[in-house]
Amino acid sequence: MxxxxxxxxxxxxxxxxxxxxxxxxxxxxxxxxxxxxxxxxxxxxxxxxxxxxxxxxxLPAGESFRFYSVTGAVPEASAAGYRLAVSGLVERPAEHTLAALQAMPQTELVRDFQCVTGWRVRAVPWVGVPLSHLLDLAGPTDGATAVRLTSFDGEYTENLTLEQARRPDVLVALQMLGAPVTHDHGGPVRLFAAPMYGYKSIKWLGGIELTSDVRPGYWERRGYDLDGWVGTTNGRDDDPTA
Amino acid sequence: MTRPPERELPRFSVAVRWVHGVAGVLVLVLIATAAVLYNSELQVLVGHRPVVEAVHVWSGFALPVPVLAGLAFRSVRADVAELDRFTARDWRWLRSRTRRDGTIPVGKFNAGQKLNGSLSAGGGAVLLLTGAVMLATDLAPLSWRTGATLVHDWTSLAFGLLVFGHLYHALRDPTAMRGIRTGTVPAWWARHEHAAWAAEFDDQPADDHPAEDQRSRR
Known part of the structure; x- marks a missing residue:
């Protein structure tokens, strides 16, 4: 002692x-x-x-993107090797290359990016193909009511109703912040659903599947709201982004 | 001065060493997982956010367990009480520019160790509280969770600096490291770093010191 x-x-x-x-x-x-x-x-x-x-x-403050990844290191997709598959309840299934997407009509948007965990990046410029354009090319059948989006990280999924997916401010984004979408931001191709929280804007977009029902995506199976409207869902009161 | 200089003094009991070891490992796990959750480069490299988050959250909830269990032991309570109390000498030590030269006799812990101890304990409690509020998505109002996130972020930076400082001083002094590993320190080290504490042993008969018995048996 x-x-x-x-x-x-x-x-x-x-x-x-x-x-x-x-x-x-x-x-x-x-x-x-x-x-x-x-x-x-x-x-x-x-x-x-x-x-x-x-x-x-x-510093844990300021208006900058934070990166959340739910898998291990995501394989980098080269511009040449990238394919975006459109499948499911459609008349004309397709596989688009990056060059084909770049040749389609592009929409430019400048919108705030709001994360459901609280951070917000103001006035982010986006360029991409409206998701509605890809849907029109594929021609959803009568039974199709929802769009299931998959990531080539092999794990992440997201869902929109067909009505939400047809909004003009939902883009298959090819550019972000004035340059091609980087790998860390989900490039070469990611979704940007302007009026919704960030978890709806799936990174590393690899597949678009038309379905007859809305199946909860990755975070929605873990408690997030199916509809991700900024300001009115997930118990939050942020200023709307669209 | 009558004792041989090689004498070993008992510094940390088995209970104190276990509390320190288990809490230390948990803190290192917390810092590593926090780095992955916060740092963009590491997050992109490691990913697996739900797994990393679960490890972080459960390590955080586990952290008070070794500390509270340790309080069942008298030796742990004694060291906590020692860290808690500041004397006029401690304030003088903190203000002194030559605090390391041994002119101000230091007790079992110097004032820097005492400050680090109470700041770490308070910071750890704040991190636990704010972490719990951040998790209570159904119970706590949104503005509380925003506030808790802000406090958690900045407190973790400060807490990380405290741990860094603690490790920096520990790694610079292998004898002190041996103290927390084996429980004993040589008397020459104690007289140099913690003179007032070392002097407490001078009043005691040599028989009280098993370490010395071992030495005489060699």
């Missing part, structure tokens, strides 16, 4: 005060942090833009 165990140490209980003080500050931050964040985010975003080292990007 050490001698120190036999007697009470002298001095003030500073450790206890620090512990309880931090816990109190943490509780205050939980209640008031949302208001603080609204003021902090533009400040940090401003600093990150002017930071030549890029180190400030590591």
């Amino acid at each position: 050490t001698p120190s165990a036999d007697r009470r140490p002298e001095g003030a209980p500073v450790g206890r005060r620090v512990f309880l003080g931090l816990l109190g500050l943490g509780a205050v931050g939980i209640v008031g942090g949302a208001a603080l964040q609204e003021r902090l985010t533009p400040l940090v975003a401003e600093l990150q833009i002017r930071d030549p080292t890029g180190l400030l990007a590591a």
Whole structure:
């Protein structure tokens, strides 16, 4: 037994005060942090833009994309090897190459990107083929009511009703932020569903399948809402993005 | 000064070493998984977000277990009490520019270790609380979860710096590392780093020290 165990140490209980003080500050931050964040985010975003080292990007604030991947390393699809399959309840199943997609009519959109976990990137420029154009080419049969989107990461899936999929602001995106969609952002081809939370904008788009029912996608099987409208679903109240 | 300089002093009990070891491994797992969840490059490299998240969440909930279990042991409670109390000497040590030269006799823990201990404990508690609020998607209002996320993010950065500082000082002092590994430190080290603590042993008869008995048997 050490001698120190036999007697009470002298001095003030500073450790206890620090512990309880931090816990109190943490509780205050939980209640008031949302208001603080609204003021902090533009400040940090401003600093990150002017930071030549890029180190400030590591700060957990600001208006930048965060990357979420549900599988291991996703295989990179080359521009030449990429194929987008359209199948299911359609008159004319098809496989589009990247060149074929690039030759189709393109739509440009500038919209905020809102994640269901809270972060938002303002005014992101997108260019791509409206999903409705690919659907028209394929010709859904009478039984088709929903669109099932699959990722070539082998795991992620998403769903839209046929009506949602036909909206003009739902793009099969080929460009993002003024350049071809990078691999990390889900390139060479990803979806951008402008009015919905980010989890609906599937990355590494590999397949479009027309189905007779809406089957919950990857995150929807894990509790997210089937309809991902920004601001009115998933218990959130963000400003709409479309 | 009557004792041979090679004497070993008992610094950390078995219970203290186990609490430190289990909590330490959990903290390293938490930091590694947090890095994957937060850092874009690592996230793209490792992926498997649901698995990484589950490991992070359950390691976080497990962290208080070794600490609370340890409080059942008198030696752990004694070390916690020692870390808790700040004397005038501790404040003087923190302000001193020559704090490492041994002029201010340091007890079992120096004021830096005490500060690190209480900041880590408080920071860890804040991370646990905010982490729980972030998970309570059905119970906590949205603005609380936003606030909890903000606090969790920034506190984890500060907590990571504390752990980094702790490891930095530990790796610079192999004798201190041996103390937390084997439980004992040589008296010369104790006299140099924790003079007031080392002096407490001078009042005790030599028979109280099993480490010394072992030595005399050689």
